[in-house]
Amino acid sequence: MTAPARARGSQELIRAEEPVLAHNYHPLPVVVARAEGAWVEDVEGRRYLDMLAGYSALNFGHRHPALVDAAHRQLDRLTLTSRAFHHDRLAGFAERLAALTGTDMVLPMNTGAEAVESGIKVARKWAYDVKGVPADRATIVVAADNFHGRTTTIVGFSTDETARAGFGPFTPGFRVVPYNDLAALEEAVDETTAAVLIEPIQGEAGVLIPDDGYLAGVRELTRRAGCLFVADEIQSGLGRTGHTLAVEHESVVPDVVLLGKALGGGIVPVSAVVGSREVLGVLRPGEHGSTFGGNPLAAAVGTEVVELLETGEFQRRAAELGTVLREGLAALVGRGVVGFRARGLWAGVDVDPALGSGREISERLMREGVLVKDTHGSTIRLAPPLTVTGEELRGALGTLEKVLTS
Known part of the structure; x- marks a missing residue:
């Protein structure tokens, strides 16, 4: 009998998937066990800010x-x-x-x-x-x-x-x-x-x-x-x-x-x-x-x-916090970011390819406690839950700056 998931570490669980799951995805090496709001926690108890929100499926955060x-x-x-x-x-x-x-x-x-x-x-x-x-x-x-x-x-x-x-x-x-x-x-x-x-x-x-x-x-x-x-x-x-x-x-x-x-x-x-x-x-x-x-x-x-x-609350939050997102990304242009496109709480960020692929940048952010996902080339997507706070959003942008400039 296999051990219960809660007693197994991330790498063990990832290895366990290999022989039984079709390889139609290439997930980041994090195994999420719990979540609430804009945060998820892995099987080892480490917390991450979710800046992907299930490709917008989690607009209202985890477990609203x-x-x-x-x-x-x-x-x-x-x-x-x-x-x-x-x-x-x-x-x-x-x-x-x-x-x-x-x-x-x-x-x-x-x-x-x-x-x-x-x-x-x-x-x-x-x-x-x-x-x-x-x-x-x-x-x-x-x-x-x-x-x-x-x-x-x-x-x-x-x-x-x-x-x-x-x-x-x-x-x-x-x-x-x-x-x-x-x-x-x-x-x-x-x-x-x-x-x-x-x-x-x-x-x-x-x-x-x-x-x-x-x-x-x-x-x-x-x-x-x-x-x-x-x-x-x-x-x-x-x-x-x-x-x-x-x-x-x-x-x-x-x-x-x-x-x-x-x-x-x-x-x-x-x-x-x-x-x-x-x-x-x-x-x-x-x-x-x-x-x-x-x-x-x-x-x-x-x-x-x-x-x-x-109520219009979430639409207003996306518009207001979208300004925070755009301003934060604009400050990173020339400092690892070569361009970005943003509307509301949604952005595509083009990273200098010399700093790594989108996948590599995503993995570095993961190690710093922020989850994003790459798309083509050196582009990453940011789409936090609409419940994210301004402080959390600024923290994620600070982490992106750290990853790009360290």
Whole structure:
């Protein structure tokens, strides 16, 4: 019999994973056992400030009391019915999420990739039923360097060879254009175009923020061309950038918004496709579904997430502390940082490659008690929980300075 996890050290547990877990991740060598707020603790009792927040799944921190309480209360009542029956939590969740996002209808799912796949299906169905695109001719325009998930359809229109290589053949019907290029987008759109699918901010690519006016231009172009604007807000949405949705920075209202990650409060996987009645109303019974989508536990936690966002507190915190983040990073430019992009509590930081790769910088920060994650090359991402304090944030920036200048 193996020893209980609490009695085993980090390296022993990491070695134990090697023969039994598929190697689809390369985690930092830290084994987390407990967490609360913006802090995690490893199996040996060492504490770390979490500056990644589960890629925005933990916008409200680890084990937020209101979210944990909502989950506990629901666990004592009902966890799953499947959509074969109604349950008493789903309508309230859908109504409040639609109100929060200014939309008409909600399609509940589980993971972010499921939300993207569902959005693709809905856009194609709308193109055939409403726009009148001939059968099996619908196209969707996407941006280079996108990250929408890792299912086979999605990686088929990725430009990341690590994600694509070895997984074909791929689903046809997608056109890839450069991000932040309205002229290229306009050239790619034609009478077969069902939708333009983009991230308002490209997270995996290094928190790439488009030029002012780009999102408004996408909205105007799609409206003029008679196709849908589908915004993937799975990482950027639900308070991360200082607004409920990142598209609000340009007062843009897409036809469809894809949500996930933070919608589950870091407790259960919850995602959703939200949009206009004209678009989501094309679905009929049997055309799409999910056994766990909109389950009672997910709806209970999701409703509490919406309630937290309804106050505007977390959006304000992200905006105010985002200023602290930007100012701290600006002070490091030329001192190990060669550039950065930030919006709200989200930043992509380009480190001088002479100082190490993004992975190496992440490992050095880990040894100093701060957890981040690298993306491409020498870029690291910072996305602390929205519950982080100014003191904690400044401490993390101080640690980054120490790592880069020591």
